[in-house]
Amino acid sequence: MATKTKLHPRNQHSEGYDFARLVAQTPELEAFTISNPSGQATINFQDADAVRMLNRALLKTHYDINSWDIPAGYLCPPIPGRVDYIHYLADLLAQSNNQEIPRGRHIKVLDIGTGASLVYPLTGQHEYGWHFTGVDIDTGAIKSAMKICAFNKLDIAVRRQNKPENIFRGVIRPKDRFHLTMCNPPFHGSIEKASKGTQRKWANLGKGRSTQLNFGGQNAELWCPGGEIKFVARMVQQSMEFTNQCLWFTSLVSKKDNLQPLSRILKKAKVAEFKVTDMAQGQKTSRFIAWTYKSKRQRAAFAKET
Template structure:
């Protein structure tokens, strides 16, 4: 299924380019095109790295007046998805009132294309410091800035992989409005090779440099390091952002941000059949005050489960609420944080609700045998992350009282239903029939 309809609403590529018109001004595209005269259709060989490079160069030249030189042994960026990221940064800045005056961005790992600074400078007049640690990619990035006459807007510097943000801020001696990053997905070359083996050979043909694809600990470790550095830099960068290649990376990174009490927001970047995920956080701004729409929000209906206790007195209502809290915190060992009147965020690091019945039976057996009962925690499912997060909401009026559990995040949505079943079993005596 094509995800183009979920692109950023201002993305000019929501409708695919007209390849016939594009090839008229970019003749090198023709060798990668196939025309079906009978059906009057055009197909393009997106699986060929040289074809992808030709298309990227053509779109940048036609739509942004940019000329770039892209080596085939480095990542060839797709313009529509990179534009999605730039447009999202525009939205973040606008929501926080940061578009007036000079806007300075820091691009961590700009790559050979230096595409984000080039797009930001040409489209919006932003200033950039772009860092790149790979020697060859660094030289290509510098050349691409120079050939477009943007040296007054973009400074390309050598990056420091051990201190990606701190070194750039200290060496430049300036504060930044935002930073961008598109870190390597894979933790090791062996993981990269394994993932490539799942695809047909033609989809694994691009010989991307290891520096573009692999980093120690993968993108979670890379962005995790950025989060730690942001605590030291504080508002020297007002908004920190990154584009992630794996949805599974969101959970541990969001857990880390929660633990540091940092405000953050997320989004999805869609192009063709490819999805990427955006993560932004700040040490000085409350990004939750101006929530931005999620492109895929309409795809999934909110998952929530009500528990109705029927008509209850004020005293009983308080007792039920306290009992629910006790079950979540004491028995299930979940973290419960108040988010407002009648609303709590609940997080679980383990699937403790699955082991409660077994633990009670084991405790009863030990008591019968005269053995000492030893507390046991459930087996962690996601090291360093939550397996389930949900909101606990009080639903009450003059006649009825109840609570509702609303899915927020986690490994499986089914886990929320399992927690609801657990609570209903333990609260059966007060649930309305």
């Protein structure tokens, strides 16, 4: 059993990875299992095949996903941290629902940049029964996401964003209503910065140099012109067109220093409220920013809609 982590209290992975249980569910994982200096079971996180197999085991063991894989070169996300975002979004919805987490398919979630892994819809649907719509600009990611849905007979909508400059435009349809939108935006401003960021991360982990981007990743998953601030600023601008169709707009923010400029952008957009939620994950702290154009009374009414 791994060392406990500082994940959300409802996160199934707060006690670490139970490799005995994972291997029992996915025997193929055993070939990738090694021991760390403390004698605990782990994997080599620089090995893309090992990371992919670990994710497959986690999704099968904890989220009833019997068939999962992604094409080579696509982002293979660390599941415990990704699920934390889902749990904190559940807490956000509870604030407008008498502190009770709303569960069931009437809760609609739009996942911007869902990726080839479909990690947020897979875990969020299992944990809370919400209905997800995943959106991506990458054809390969869309094909992979649809394949995962088909193999596991999942009712998750997958939509292609045809225009890279758009985020909500073109994928939110006139009759759509979403309780949440979520996004893990590309946080680097260039491919060079993405590569340097990976090297720093491996060095901080004491793993030396890696010739690959962290857990893989296509360009659109890792960087965009202007980086995270420009991307989220565009998201805020476009969110103003869908104030009546969405309750909460949210996005992960990788760099704490980006919160101040993003806060100014949100104030200028005249949102009714915005908030920042910190998520402690081991020695790392991540966060997401959430904004709404609805008053508290309007939020309560929207939250009860079916």
